[in-house]
Amino acid sequence: MAYIIPYYIFVVKNDLLVTRQFKPVVNVENKEDIGPSASQIISQTLDQMKAIELYNANFIPSIYFNKIISNKNDDIRLTKLSFNVLTKNQAQFIVSGISRNREGLVAFIEDLKFKAGFTSVESPVSDFANESNISFTLNIKQTI
Amino acid sequence: MKLNYSKRILVLVIIMFVGVITLNVTFSNLLLHKISDINDRVSQLDISSQEREKELGLREGIISSKAEREKLAGYFVGEGNVETVEFTKYLEDLALKNNLTQSKSLNYEPVSGLESSSVVSAIRFRFTIMGKWTNIFTFLQLIENLPKVLSLDSVSLSTSLDGDLAKEIRPEARIWQADLDFTVVKLKI
Numbered sequence: 001m002a003y004i005i006p007y008y009i010f011v012v013k014n015d016l017l018v019t020r021q022f023k024p025v026v027n028v029e030n031k032e033d034i035g036p037s038a039s040q041i042i043s044q045t046l047d048q049m050k051a052i053e054l055y056n057a058n059f060i061p062s063i064y065f066n067k068i069i070s071n072k073n074d075d076i077r078l079t080k081l082s083f084n085v086l087t088k089n090q091a092q093f094i095v096s097g098i099s100r101n102r103e104g105l106v107a108f109i110e111d112l113k114f115k116a117g118f119t120s121v122e123s124p125v126s127d128f129a130n131e132s133n134i135s136f137t138l139n140i141k142q143t144i
Numbered sequence: 145m146k147l148n149y150s151k152r153i154l155v156l157v158i159i160m161f162v163g164v165i166t167l168n169v170t171f172s173n174l175l176l177h178k179i180s181d182i183n184d185r186v187s188q189l190d191i192s193s194q195e196r197e198k199e200l201g202l203r204e205g206i207i208s209s210k211a212e213r214e215k216l217a218g219y220f221v222g223e224g225n226v227e228t229v230e231f232t233k234y235l236e237d238l239a240l241k242n243n244l245t246q247s248k249s250l251n252y253e254p255v256s257g258l259e260s261s262s263v264v265s266a267i268r269f270r271f272t273i274m275g276k277w278t279n280i281f282t283f284l285q286l287i288e289n290l291p292k293v294l295s296l297d298s299v300s301l302s303t304s305l306d307g308d309l310a311k312e313i314r315p316e317a318r319i320w321q322a323d324l325d326f327t328v329v330k331l332k333i
Contacts, residue, residue, distance in 0.1 A: 004171045011178050022189075038202030041213075047263035048216055051329045054257045055293045062285050065301070079305045084298035098305055 057144070059083070059091045064142060067118075068095055071111040075104025086141070093118075093140040101132050112140065119143045219293050221267060221330040228267060228330065235269070235287075242283050244275035255329055264329050271324040277303075280322045293329040 061083040068081065080096035099105035105127065112121045120141045127136040206213075221231045232250060239246040248271045255266045273283060280301060288296065300323040 004168060004175060008171050008175045008178070011175065011182075015178065015182060038199055038206050041206050042202070044263045045213060045216065047258060047261050048220065048331075051255055051258055051261075051264045052219065052293050054255065055295050055329065058295050060288050061296060061299045062281065062288055065281070065284075077305055078303075080300070080302040082298070082300035082302075083296075096302075 057088065059085060059142075059144065061091075061093075064091070064093055064118075067116040068093065068112065068140075071108065071116045073104055073107055073111070075100035076108050090119075090141060090143045093138075093142065095138040095140060097136060099134045099136055102128055102134065105134055105136055109138065112138070217331060219291060220264065221292065221328055223331045231267075231292075231328070232269075235271070238286055239271075239273055239283060242275065242279040242286075244273040244279050244283055246271060246273045248272065252330075253327065261332075263332055265332050266327040267330050268327045269324070271322075271326075273322045273324070274319060277318065277320050280320045284322065284324065287324060287326060290328075294326055296324065296326045298325040299323070 064083065065081050069078070072078065076097055076099050078095065078097040080094065082094045084092055086092050099108065105123075109121055109123055112118055118140045122139040122141075123136060127134060221227050228250075232248075235248075236246065248269060250267055250269050253266045253268050255261060255264050258264055273280060275283075284299065284301075287294070301320055302322075303318045303320045305318075
């Protein structure tokens with residue numbers, strides 16, 4: 001008994017002292033302007049990196065346009081080159097133009113298939129109806 | 145009489161003993177409560193300081209990666225309409241420098257795959273330009289190589305030819321039209 005009461009009084013006194021000392025520290029921490037939290041900044045950066053990842057696997061159409069043009073022979077005149085994305089891994093190129101003759105058109109299609117290495121090159125058979133000044137449209141697909 | 149006195153003393157001693165025991169139990173309980181209260185506060189303080197240390201550690205990492213994060217943000221059109229206008233003006237100047245006439249439309253869209261993001265959105269540009277082949281092709285390559293997070297969704301390059309190759313003017317002198325449909329990622333905040 002002689003021990004417990006003074007010890008209790010001592011503990012209460014120290015508790016009050018510590019509470020008084022910690023109160024301003026806690027108040028400062030609560031009022032401190034630390035801007036957006038670290039986790040907020042990390043989450044923003046992650047969204048930015050995800051966007052880069054989503055846009056990363058893109059087709060660069062000019063590379064394929066160059067391939068088409070460099071495989072064009074003297075009998076071919078191009079009037080239209082178009083590109084559109086079919087799926088994430090597949091793009092479609094539509095090539096229209098005029099060929100001086102059938103041979104020129106056949107050679108152009110073969111070169112696009114075998115030299116340029118496009119995944120598929122399709123042309124409607126009706127394009128070969130005329131002997132000269134043939135208007136043609138090719139449907140080219142490329143997979144990456 | 146003597147016995148009565150002894151009895152009184154005994155009763156007094158018993159009362160004092162019970163009093164002391166009661167006080168002892170009461171103060172022991174109060175002390176235990178206080179100690180347990182202090183322990184709770186100490187452990188709360190520990191958790192709070194651990195969280196703060198963790199937050200401070202993360203903040204240190206964030207401060208040290210500031211330059212890299214700014215560089216990363218540079219690959220996006222900045223937040224706000226002013227940045228959108230500046231980027232659009234940059235594209236218009238690019239067309240002008242390449243002797244191309246242009247018309248365009250633009251609108252905001254969510255980034256496909258990040259529809260609910262509060263950080264990024266996309267601007268969809270539909271550009272129609274007209275000019276010589278080399279200029280059109282240069283403009284296309286410049287768009288492809290813009291240091292922005294960008295996706296070309298469709299491109300159409302066309303020119304007119306009367307169908308008779310014998311009458312054709314020099315191909316390089318022909319006027320081409322290009323329709324470019326692309327999206328650029330923009331920061332929301």
